[in-house]
Amino acid sequence: MIKVNKSADVPIVLARQGATERARLCSEFERHAADFLSGARDFAEFKSSVYGHKSVKEQLIAEQHGKCFLCESSFRHVAHGDVEHFRPKGGFQQADGDALGKPGYFWLAYDWHNLFLSCQICNQTFKRNLFPLYNPQARARSHAADTNAERPLIVNPAIDDPQKYISFRAEMPYAVRNSRRGKATIEAAGINRGALVGRRRDYYQLIKLAYRTVHLPPTADLMVEENRAFARTILDQSVLATAEYASMIRAAVKARFRIV
Numbered sequence: 001m002i003k004v005n006k007s008a009d010v011p012i013v014l015a016r017q018g019a020t021e022r023a024r025l026c027s028e029f030e031r032h033a034a035d036f037l038s039g040a041r042d043f044a045e046f047k048s049s050v051y052g053h054k055s056v057k058e059q060l061i062a063e064q065h066g067k068c069f070l071c072e073s074s075f076r077h078v079a080h081g082d083v084e085h086f087r088p089k090g091g092f093q094q095a096d097g098d099a100l101g102k103p104g105y106f107w108l109a110y111d112w113h114n115l116f117l118s119c120q121i122c123n124q125t126f127k128r129n130l131f132p133l134y135n136p137q138a139r140a141r142s143h144a145a146d147t148n149a150e151r152p153l154i155v156n157p158a159i160d161d162p163q164k165y166i167s168f169r170a171e172m173p174y175a176v177r178n179s180r181r182g183k184a185t186i187e188a189a190g191i192n193r194g195a196l197v198g199r200r201r202d203y204y205q206l207i208k209l210a211y212r213t214v215h216l217p218p219t220a221d222l223m224v225e226e227n228r229a230f231a232r233t234i235l236d237q238s239v240l241a242t243a244e245y246a247s248m249i250r251a252a253v254k255a256r257f258r259i260v
């Protein structure tokens with residue numbers, strides 16, 4: 001996970017239709033607040049044609065460099081990906097296995113700052129409706145509540161610096177200083193799932209080779225120097241925000257590709 005710089009330019013479809021939809025949901029909630037809070041009543045629908053509009057998705061793809069905001073996989077060549085709600089719109093779970101709490105963060109369903117591009121596995125298999133808080137009693141239950149009073153456990157890469165919470169030993173993620181937020185994020189997003197770890201391992205080995213090539217002793221051998229220049233280009237690109245698994249490679253470079 002790396003920092004996501006969300007543009008202040010809210011996509012027009014969210015600013016217009018999204019605002020209308022939000023007002024409709026809020027007024028429906030106000031008419032039947034007790035029923036919504038007890039779970040007796042639910043919202044009929046959230047319009048994916050609005051929050052998942054092509055223009056929204058394209059802006060997310062551009063700002064996140066086509067990578068999943070949770071696992072940093074570049075998946076756009078094989079999957080469409082999801083427009084994921086950081087605070088889940090339809091219901092919430094404090095912990096895996098909990099009954100779905102209602103209502104969800106319905107007033108944020110069309111909120112630009114609540115939307116991220118995610119791969120389907122992170123969103124649909126792992127994070128789903130999980131939104132654990134340090135202080136579950138302070139959970140915002142409607143648009144009248146203050147979400148700023150919440151202390152979310154899952155790292156929000158648009159607000160937090162993910163590197164303060166999650167780092168890597170080679171391809172394995174760990175919570176920095178054993179932080180609860182790091183652990184919760186790794187678990188909720190499945191950043192340590194086997195297939196993803198395996199994919200990162202292969203990539204780590206390639207970049208390690210580039211790193212070693214860059215750090216070969218100086219030589220008069222032109223072939224070696226050519227390879228070094230080529231390896232330096234690969235290494236330099238691998239730490240950019242545009243690169244897949246940049247957070248892992250940044251940690252590896254800092255550790256000089258030794259396991260610390």
Ligand SMILES: [Zn+2]
Binds near residue numbers: 068070072073118122
């Ligand atoms: Zn993902």
